[in-house]
Amino acid sequence: MSLTSFLRIKEVREAFASEFEKPKLKLDWKIKVPPGTTNYSLVGTAFDYLMRFYLERLNPFAVTEPWTCERAVEVLNLGLKDLSELKELEEIKWWGVITGIKSQLGQTKLDYPKLVDMAENIVKEAKIRHSQYVKSGHMTNEVIKTVILMSQLDLIFRGGYLYRNIGKVDKRDIQDLKSMLSIIPKNIFTAKSICLLNPTFGEATRLIGGADADIVIDNRIIDIKTVKKCEIRRDNFNEIVGYYILGRIGGIGENHRVDASDIEEIGLYFSRFGKCCLFNVDTIINQDTISAFMDWFKNRAQAEFKILMIK
Structure with a gap:
């Protein structure tokens, strides 16, 4: 619930x-800023992340919670184990989501371990890009690309859905997010x-x-x-x-x-x-x-x- x-x-x-x-x-x-693609939900989540980055830069004393994409990686890592190895109820309750994600792998060119590796790399790269932006205030296409990839992982945690083109980014979505960032009333x-x-x-x-x-x-x-x-x-x-x-x-x-x-x-x-x-x-x-x-x-x-x- x-x-x-x-x-x-x-x-x-x-x-x-x-x-x-x-x-x-x-x-x-x-x-x-009209939408550039039909990736409405994905871009919406990506903007949420981008806004967090922006506000951390604007307000140095900002307090932030862990990213949802980090929790998605934690869930995916549980899938590298057998169900019998999971002891905590909090872990076991995610098994249905993990099973669902594995069943969706056919629409990608990934096997499950490669998916986990990709997710871990996305979060690792995101932390680097985030830190660079908050320190410098320099917004790049790479930072915006990163928040789109982060939002792809959010779909796993929030809805048990594997984004069909996970790891790929539409350039029009990057421009869309850049334009929305430019009109934020400071x-x-x-x-x-x-x-x-x-x-x-x-x-x-x-x-x-x-x-x-x-x-x-x-x-x-x-x-x-x-x-x-x-x-x-x-x-x-x-x-x-x-x-x-x-x-x-x-x-x-x-x-x-x-x-x-x-x-x-x-x-x-x-x-x-x-x-x-x-x-x-x-x-x-x-x-x-x-x-x-x-x-x-x-x-x-x-x-x-x-x-x-x-x-």
């Missing part, structure tokens, strides 16, 4: 719709004292089976949307409110805690438009009822997680 899947449950959707009124507004911003993302990148929510993340926000800048939670249409959809609104709720329950950040009650704005950054839409928390959250809602949220999540464990 994850926050996204939890929010898809009919009862949960209805509860969010009842408790949190979505502001009525129409965004008439015009797209500045003033929105320059932090005064707090910059958390992909922070989790302590016990609340474990409660929901996995959740991390994109960015926390001072008193703002911002989610990145690399989409063609600029609109505030109900599911996107629920997601950003969900991060706020998780933060109120478990705090924001594992080792660098931020009290979510200090968060004043939540919103969405539309990377193809270079625009950020922010909502004042006080206009969305009813402080008289939020405690009761959080209790319901915790109980409903615990019940759902038990159901999934039984299955």
